[in-house]
Amino acid sequence: MSQKFANSLDRILTLELARVTERAAVAAARLRGHGDEKEADQAAVDAMRRELNQLPVHGTVVIGEGERDEAPMLFIGEEVGTGKGPRVDIALDPLEGTTICAKNLPNSLAVVAIAEQGGLLNAPDVYMNKIAIGPGYPAGLIDLDATPTENLKALADAKGLAINEINACILDRPRHARLIEEVRATGASIRLIGDGDVAGIIHTTEPEETGIDIYLGIGGAPEGVLAAAALRCIGGQMQGRLVINRPDQIERAKRMGITDVNKKYTMEEMAQGDVLFAATGVTDGNMLPGVKFIRDKIITSTVVMRSSTGTVRWIKASHVDRVKVPLV
Secondary structure, three states: OOHHHHHHHHHHOOHHHHHHHHHHHHHHHOOOOOOOHHHHHHHHHHHHHHHHOOOOOEEEEEEOOOOOOOOOOOOOOOEEOOOOOOEEEEEEEEEEOHHHHHHOOOOOEEEEEEEEOOOEOOOOOOEEEEEEEOOOOOOOOOOOOOOHHHHHHHHHHHHOOOHHHOEEEEEOOHHHHHHHHHHHHHOOEEEEEOOOHHHHHHHHHOHHHHOOOEEEEEEEHHHHHHHHHHHHHHOOEEEEEEEOOOHHHHHHHHHOOOOOOOOEEEHHHHEOOOEEEEEEEOOOOOOOOOOEEEOOEEEEEEEEEEOOOOOEEEEEEEEEOOOOOOOO
16 A cells, blocks of 8 residues: 555545535435435435545545446446545445435445555446354354355354354345245344345444344345445455346446456455445434434534554534525
């Protein structure tokens, strides 16, 4: 890592990166519970893009809202930042859990990760099979090629617990019917989540607080890269494999430089080098409280992490609500 890059990261480590997710979270929170996923997502996208363009970097979106023909803003390949700074890869989800926000359910977040150019996997917007646990276990304890039963037993043994004391987090989707059946057959319990698997994976890092020991199943590849970036900062193990079956998906992957569509990625391969990760709660969750609107104030809660130092900063901020108190 270059010293120039390290110095630039120091500059944007906390407040500037936190502002990016704070603004997106506030914009989305104004629309939570309104039932309109697209409107909330667009508000978060607009706010995040405005703030990203204030960062002193030459950034390229490698994980974004989709490809250029699918997303008018924050599309894969879009350049953001002032252009006066180091070249960085940016992975983002302005509103992780759009359905969660629309229904005002727990664990919706605004999320962004930054790494030196080439540090983040440039994954197409397809599914990814994922497995993740928190820190403190022997390397290679879990493996995507092992059965769910084998992984659960390995984790239970490492924790000194019976399998029936292990809790797995799985997205509540029809595609997971067999997975759910196998996990329950072991005696382990399951927390089914409707959306928001970035938060689900991060929750494995604090099982005492969240009650989640392991994440299993298929979710979005972009969310997989963001989750890997977070785990690089706070510790844990994760593997992912793209779920690519159709010729058009294979072609899209090749355009992004992926030649082996069956490759099993480690956490370090999805997020390399020095990585920054920031998330702000949109709705209340296990990890972060959601945005609070109190009279003419807005309260946000944000976490900012850095892999090279292992630093985790929790930022509770009070902002003047400019909708109620406009600038004069």
